[in-house]
Amino acid sequence: MSSKSAKITYKHPIKVIGCGPIGSMLAIGLSEIGFKAEVYDLLTKDQILSRSRGYAITHSTRRILQKVGLWNQIVLKTNSFDYLRIEDISSCKPLVLNKDDLSIQNSIYKSVGWIIDHADLMSILIDRIISDNNIELYLNSSFSTSDYNSAFVIAADGPSSQTRKSLNIGIWSNSYKQGCLTAKVLIRGANKNTAYEIFRKEGPLALLPMGKDVFQVVWSAPYPKCLERLLLSKSSFLDSLASILPEGIEPDYVVDNPKCFPLKLSLSKTFGSDSILLVGDSCHSCHPIGGQGLNLCIRDIEVIISLFERAGFSPNKINQISYKYRYKRILDIALVGLITDLLVRLFSNDNYYLLLIRRFGFNLLRASSTFRRLILKMMTDGPMTILNFRS
Numbered sequence: 001m002s003s004k005s006a007k008i009t010y011k012h013p014i015k016v017i018g019c020g021p022i023g024s025m026l027a028i029g030l031s032e033i034g035f036k037a038e039v040y041d042l043l044t045k046d047q048i049l050s051r052s053r054g055y056a057i058t059h060s061t062r063r064i065l066q067k068v069g070l071w072n073q074i075v076l077k078t079n080s081f082d083y084l085r086i087e088d089i090s091s092c093k094p095l096v097l098n099k100d101d102l103s104i105q106n107s108i109y110k111s112v113g114w115i116i117d118h119a120d121l122m123s124i125l126i127d128r129i130i131s132d133n134n135i136e137l138y139l140n141s142s143f144s145t146s147d148y149n150s151a152f153v154i155a156a157d158g159p160s161s162q163t164r165k166s167l168n169i170g171i172w173s174n175s176y177k178q179g180c181l182t183a184k185v186l187i188r189g190a191n192k193n194t195a196y197e198i199f200r201k202e203g204p205l206a207l208l209p210m211g212k213d214v215f216q217v218v219w220s221a222p223y224p225k226c227l228e229r230l231l232l233s234k235s236s237f238l239d240s241l242a243s244i245l246p247e248g249i250e251p252d253y254v255v256d257n258p259k260c261f262p263l264k265l266s267l268s269k270t271f272g273s274d275s276i277l278l279v280g281d282s283c284h285s286c287h288p289i290g291g292q293g294l295n296l297c298i299r300d301i302e303v304i305i306s307l308f309e310r311a312g313f314s315p316n317k318i319n320q321i322s323y324k325y326r327y328k329r330i331l332d333i334a335l336v337g338l339i340t341d342l343l344v345r346l347f348s349n350d351n352y353y354l355l356l357i358r359r360f361g362f363n364l365l366r367a368s369s370t371f372r373r374l375i376l377k378m379m380t381d382g383p384m385t386i387l388n389f390r391s
């Protein structure tokens with residue numbers, strides 16, 4: 001589908017608040033099915049691009065990006081990885097998942113997953129929005145709450161969503177004692193084709209290959225400890241990281257300025273109202289273990305687009321979208337929240353009995369290709385895929 005082809009369009013633009021990854025992909029997806037959209041963000045383009053982060057992309061995200069016609073362009077800016085090495089530092093030898101553990105549908109893409117830099121992703125999305133006749137972009141500007149009643153509004157305004165607050169929608173939230181420190185680091189001795197998830201008592205550590213020996217480090221630990229590490233000089237930061245990496249893997253150089261944020265499991269009590277939807281981080285968030293957060297948010301987009309597609313341009317059907325959206329999303333969001341939470345509790349721990357359970361789990365995965373396929377399918381396609389899993 002091309003954004004420039006003549007399309008029948010719904011005459012009232014859908015107002016999208018937030019031009020982060022979710023708001024922008026959603027606007028593009030809506031345009032692809034003939035809806036007009038207006039996207040608002042408080043930040044300028046340069047400010048949006050300036051965030052230094054790397055995102056892990058799973059096969060569920062790859063599929064959605066294909067549907068909205070963005071994949072071919074985005075994949076060129078990604079670094080694909082062929083192996084996922086999972087290591088429990090206090091238990092047993094590492095487990096390596098590879099392309100043979102993918103389902104048949106995913107294996108034709110020849111990658112376990114992909115990593116993309118935030119700036120690369122956002123510049124593709126914003127340029128695409130600018131060239132799309134169905135989308136108006138208003139950067140460095142706010143959306144007036146008085147417009148809530150005059151249009152269908154989708155809020156993708158991030159974890160501190162003003163929209164959610166102004167609608168007085170409550171949120172269930174459980175703050176982890178852990179925070180997350182992120183940094184791009186040049187690392188020697190790590191395999192460029194491998195993403196690493198290392199479970200440690202203080203919290204999981206992920207190394208995501210971004211190409212040219214640069215890895216996005218996603219380092220969870222007690223929040224005060226993260227803040228302490230954030231204040232270290234770059235050389236002391238490298239020493240601290242070197243002390244916990246597996247043997248043979250050496251951090252050489254910190255490419256950007258490390259950042260730190262508190263971690264929480266949260267879920268909005270409703271997902272909006274009749275004509276307002278909360279999507280992405282404005283609606284839910286989870287621990288970054290297993291790189292699930294952004295991919296979970298992107299699955300919100302898939303459901304919203306299919307609901308708008310089915311509603312066509314019928315105002316009555318469009319008014320039912322809010323209810324259907326919650327109903328269709330709640331199980332996936334709740335399961336990802338629950339599983340990530342259980343994993344954090346299971347692995348950030350040195351309890352002897354939990355250690356035995358972990359060892360048993362790793363041995364089972366090593367011995368059984370069916371279990372490896374199941375785990376990788378749940379990680380990459382979402383936990384709901386367990387319902388139609390064939391070994």
Ligand SMILES: Cc1cc2nc3c(=O)[nH]c(=O)nc-3n(C[C@H](O)[C@H](O)[C@H](O)COP(=O)(O)OP(=O)(O)OC[C@H]3O[C@@H](n4cnc5c(N)ncnc54)[C@H](O)[C@@H]3O)c2cc1C
Pocket residue numbers: 017018019020021022023040041042043048053054055056141142143156157158159161162163182216218259260261279280281282291293294297
């Ligand atoms: C510090 C930090 C580091 C992270 N690092 C990683 C990482 O390394 N890897 C990873 O996979 N995930 C990471 N995450 C999580 C990931 O960034 C989020 O899951 C993802 O950005 C969610 O996308 P979103 O579009 O829903 O929200 P956001 O990316 O937060 O985008 C929200 C947008 O809405 C705009 N906005 C806010 N309020 C308003 C308003 N009132 N009006 C208009 N616009 C508004 C904001 O300016 C922003 O552009 C990180 C999160 C944080 C906070």
